[in-house]
Amino acid sequence: xxxxxxxxxxxxxxxxxxxxxxxxxxxxxxxxxxxxxxxxxxxxxxxxxxxxxxxxxxxxxxxxxxxxxxxxxxxxxxxxxxxxxxxxxxxxxxxxxxxxxxxxxxxxxxxxxxxxxxxxxxxxxxxxxxxxxxxxxxxxxxxxxxxxxxxxxxxxxxxxxxxxxxxxxxxxxxxxxxxxxxxxxxxxxxxxxxxxxxxx
Numbered sequence: 001x002x003x004x005x006x007x008x009x010x011x012x013x014x015x016x017x018x019x020x021x022x023x024x025x026x027x028x029x030x031x032x033x034x035x036x037x038x039x040x041x042x043x044x045x046x047x048x049x050x051x052x053x054x055x056x057x058x059x060x061x062x063x064x065x066x067x068x069x070x071x072x073x074x075x076x077x078x079x080x081x082x083x084x085x086x087x088x089x090x091x092x093x094x095x096x097x098x099x100x101x102x103x104x105x106x107x108x109x110x111x112x113x114x115x116x117x118x119x120x121x122x123x124x125x126x127x128x129x130x131x132x133x134x135x136x137x138x139x140x141x142x143x144x145x146x147x148x149x150x151x152x153x154x155x156x157x158x159x160x161x162x163x164x165x166x167x168x169x170x171x172x173x174x175x176x177x178x179x180x181x182x183x184x185x186x187x188x189x190x191x192x193x194x195x196x197x198x199x200x
Contacts, residue, residue, distance in 0.1 A: 010097040011086050011104065018105025018138040023112065025134055026121040029053050038125065052125035057118070068114050075111040079104060095149045102142030109135030 033039060033053035040050045057068050082104045089096060110133075113120040122131040 005091070007091065007094060007097065010094060011101040014098055014101025015105035015108065018102055018134070019108050019112075022106065022109035022134040022138065026109075026113065026123070029123040030121055033123075048127060050125045050127070051123050052131055054122050054125075054131050055117075055119040056122050056131075057120075068118060072111065072114050075107050075114070078107050079111070082107070093149075095145060099142045099146035099149065102138045102145065104142075106135040106138030106142065109133075109138070 029051060030053065033051065035053055035055065038046070038050045038052040040046045059067070059071055082100050086097065086100050110120050113135075120133065120135075122133045122136075124133060124137070125131045
């Protein structure tokens with residue numbers, strides 16, 4: 001059984017933080033703004049970004065509307081998969097744990113909305129993009145972070161493989177040693193010549 005360390009707390013703390021921020025902002029929007037009402041503390045920015053209270057019965061960013069039951073099932077599977085994968089992570093992998101925590105918190109945030117309300121509350125409106133919420137942002141950020149860590153790990157592994165396949169280098173010149181030099185052993189220096197003289 002694995003020993004519990006502070007690294008194992010990264011996922012639950014990150015997920016709980018993302019979930020709390022998501023649910024609190026959604027509740028604030030629902031209480032302060034009527035459905036489809038928009039607001040921005042700086043009126044000059046209204047054409048570019050605003051807080052707009054809308055509901056969504058589909059996936060993130062309004063995709064596939066009226067498929068709530070399907071996305072409840074998908075969310076449950078995703079949550080279970082994240083927890084399962086996290087329990088089998090070896091020690092370390094801090095960025096992976098952080099990425100999984102962001103995804104878990106976001107998935108739980110939208111799942112709670114669907115179970116309680118039958119829809120998801122969205123409110124971040126950039127005008128040129130479908131309205132979304134902090135849970136969507138958390139999921140996307142977690143996916144991007146996870147992809148980054150996987151790419152970086154592949155690059156590190158490729159460099160290690162390249163170093164392992166490279167021929168050994170001479171300690172004096174730093175140039176690669178030929179197979180013939182490796183088979184003959186190190187060249188005789190002053191000590192070698194002295195031994196030959198004594199032996200003669």
